[in-house]
Amino acid sequence: MDNAQPAVGAAEPVRVDVVVPATVAEVWAALTDAVRLAAWFGTPRGYWVPGSSWRVEFGDGDFFQVTPRRVVPDRRVEFDWSFLGAGPVQRVVWEVTPAVDRTQVTVRDADPARSPAELHQMRAGWTDFLDRLSEYLRTGRPTRYDWREEIDGSVDVASGWLPLQLDVVFRWLPIASDGFRPSWFFVIDDDGPRRFEIVNWRPGGTRIDFGVRIPGSGRTTVAEVNVEAMVDRQRLRFSHRGWRGLGLSDVRARSLRSRFAATWTEALDQARQFGRAVAAEP
Template sequence: MSEDEAVWSASDGSGAVRVGVRCACGRDRAWQALHDPAGLSRWFGDLTPGWSPGCRGRIEIGDGDFFDLSVEELAEADHLAFRWRFLGLGAQSHVRWLITDRPDGSEVTVEDRQPGRTPAETDAMIAGWTDFLGRLARHLRTGETSRYGIRDEIDGTVDLPDAVADPLDPGVVHRWLPIATDGFVPRWFFIVDSDGPRRFRLDDWTDAADEVTFRLAIPQAARPTSCAIRVTRAGAGRRLSFVHAGWCRLDLPEHRARQLRRRFTATWVSAVAHARDLALTR
């Protein structure tokens, strides 16, 4: 990225962040990269069905990650405003993409608001938007696709009411997490989807009051992936979070790693949504 394309960021401490990037192109070219689904797919993800006020849609990143969104405002060549949830599970964010003129081009600014964000979550959001806007600037400068191929972690959160059984309790976790034991400890993690059922060896299961960790072996991969599930306080309730890491370190062909990551992402989303549904129906 050139100095003229430096990304800047700011936060007011309330869970709102602003991240921007200066671009050498004019407003119309920048707007096309944001608004046109074909342009958006070159640096961010695949949007369906499109941007239209009141429309509900989804942006697929390509490795299993996605955002479910609802469009609120659209002003031609000026701004887009929408609400979205990562993986359709997390806390809802209000996002606004704004384009302004500069003497030497244009500036694209992202405003992302989510009350209750922790400082760590705010820092992570700034880092994420800094990366994405850097990819936007690179695409606008070169005309080439600048999307990433695969992200190392599958991660997500879901908020639960407080007065429910602990989702990590041994008598509860087996109800929503797709695992099976060998009679003593968890030993297998299952995926059941349109590609057929498959089980993956599970090792080093460790559980504590607020965290479960384990490793999952991927056939023909150089090393296993690692998983951590945690429960933390979140306002008046609790937050269930998961991280499944190691997808960039498998030493498998990227298309194979991406295919597996998509399947595991769908499985995690389904499992965590089931944990939420169990909590809400008690």
């Protein structure tokens, strides 16, 4: 794969290129046909109709909320998307260019507020996806990843708000106290169990770490929440790891991960709404 030079500064878009062993028509179908897109990328729950809004899902609780902006058949797809529907909105372009006996696919992914670490992570992510696209087009076999071990995400909130202050974190994160410290994490669905013990709660000014004990496993997943100051806002992030190390069946571990992903998604949305309400106060 021939990648472009690294972007200079966080305001520059990520660009990744790959030349694939397929015709323009074959590549276009892989990018826009629902069955083919699901074979190497994710499952679309809508169509590439400009102005529509739908999800592309990855089968483990992760998804992007997608809004197509422009579609030029056999040439270009331009869309906005947001991870978990709460993260920063990013403008993505998929471009198809004929090459000698092959086709070049270019991805551009722009987020002006992206940090250098996020820039590197996004370039690595698109490199992996385009490698999967190339392998799918070469072999015709599905190359989509199974499921991610880590749940993570972020949401932008107003500056000056303190989302990790103890009396505030209870407002958006689904946790409960035993009267002394946070003791329970609640998964918001109708499956069981819905209450999970919190262990090793470690608060800080801009970061909280804690464990979530999984019944039937005897093991603990690890969550981290932090807030990063930006020029005109804050970025609230979380990471929740340990889903493949529970000693459970793959089906059970994946199901639990999906349930927690949905709960974290709702928590990010609650944080965004609560932050907006605080910012709007006189």
